[in-house]
Amino acid sequence: MTGDGTAGPGRPEAGGGYAGVRAAVVGTGLIGGSVLLRLRDAGLDVTGWDPDPATREHARRQWVTAPETVEEAVAGRDVVFLCGPLPTLPATLPLVAAASPPGCVLTDVGSTKAEVAAAAARHGLLDRFVPGHPMAGAESAGLTAAAPTLLDGAAWVLCPAAGPATGAFRWLTGLLLEVFRARVVPMAAAAHDTAAALASHVPHLLAGALAGAVRRATLRDAVLALAAGSFRDGTRVAGTPAVRTANMLLGNRERVLRELxxxxxxxxxxxxxxxxxxxxxxxxxxxxxxxxxxxxxxxxYATRVRDFPASGDHADEVAWLRELGAAGGHLGGCHVRADRVAYTAHVPDPPGPRQAAD
Known part of the structure; x- marks a missing residue:
């Protein structure tokens, strides 16, 4: 990846074909495993690594290369998805960065963004790390529960930064649009964490409260016998592994409490x-x-096309991208051609109050 956002040697431009991309997935649980299987099915050269030997062996049975060390898994890759538990990401990021090529794009799938973005800044990785979060999941866990279609069409948050990282954002956006058919939602890390608190994290608290209250109810068994769709829908995420839920809530504690x-x-x-x-x-x-x-x-949604200079500090481009996501919009296309980058955006129509005032 070159500094102006165009493709580096051996890497296609955003909006082009991605068949030659070499990818790695570090942490192959439910989300990481689903990323891994979709990349495999798309025909990409992909490796997977997990600290659990049994999980690595299961990956091999899925016709995926799974080296014994994380360093082997990320060597020579064009993009690495960091998919381990949320608390491990700040420490995993510099380790993977050191073991992967300098032009390798790094991203994650964690449910909070501010902490890992701060870690990238501390380690001088803002030129190649793009914080990410696909808004999809299931109550189950592990590679055995993963599916290549789990993330199909998901809203996938990416946090663009001005400067060299804008090129990594553009390239990754194109990859997610082509391989996952994602709705890429560009947002600032802090804005993502605030929105996710109410869209995802507080619902886990409410589901836990409702299911927990039933667990303690005098007529528990009768309540469960009568439970229908409203109870099942309202408590679905209470079945998520408890440690994963706790990590998510603690990682965004202040915002979750404010939205609660x-x-x-x-x-x-x-x-x-x-x-x-x-x-x-x-x-x-x-x-x-x-x-x-x-x-x-x-x-x-209404469709809008917006273009920007491919080079420069990208401040106007990033400001527009972040506002698009904050207004409820998403990207459906990203094309870098010569000295311009063009985005196809889908914006809520009619606009909400904030957009109408802009």
Whole structure:
């Protein structure tokens, strides 16, 4: 990868074919394993490494090269996905960077971004590390639960940085769009952590609270016998491995607590309306909540194309990318041609209040 964001020797430009890319996945649990299997199925030269010998052996049975050491796995690679447990990422990042070629793009799949982005800055890796987070998963864990289709079409957050790292962001965006058919959501690391707190992390707390309350209920078995879709949907992520959930929540603790306070305030409003028998207020609050729920599947998007100089400090480009993600948009294309880079963006239509004011 060259400093102006164009492709380096042996690496295709963003938006081009990626068949010749050499990739590695470090940490082959549910998400890492799913990344690994999709890269394999896409025909890429991919290696996988996991600290567990049995997991490495299982990878080999899946027709994936799984060396005995992480250094062997990342040597000579064009891109490395760091997919180990969240607390291990700040220490794994410099180790992988030292063992991989200088032009190798590094990214991760952790559910929080600020801490690992800070680690990249401390180790001088901002030119090649792009923090990432695919918004997909399952209650199960491990490579045996992984599937090459798990991340199909997922919203995949990438955190662009101005300067040399913008080139790595462009190239990785193209790879994710082509191989995973992802909806790439560009965001600042802090903005991602705030949004993920309410979109993903607080729901784990609420699911745990509901399932835990039932576990302690006097009529527990009767409740479970009556439980239908609303209970199953509301408690699905309570089945996620407890250590993984705890790591995620602790890694974003302050933001999770702040967003939880907003959820608690809304719940208090519902409870007050119920306590006072205020049917009109109770109906209005549920209607407000229902309107937000409908946007999950009923939102329309408008397509926009925006281009920027391929070289320079990229500050305007990165500012636009971050605003796109904060406004609920995502990328559907990234093409570097000569001295310009063009993005195809999909923006919520009609725009939300923040976009309308811009």
């Amino acid at each position: 306070a907003g959820v608690t305030a809304y719940l208090d409003e519902l409870a007050d309306a119920l306590r006072s028998g205020d049917a009109e207020r109770l109906t209005a609050l549920h209607a407000e909540a229902g309107a937000a729920r409908e946007l999950l599947s009923g939102r329309a």
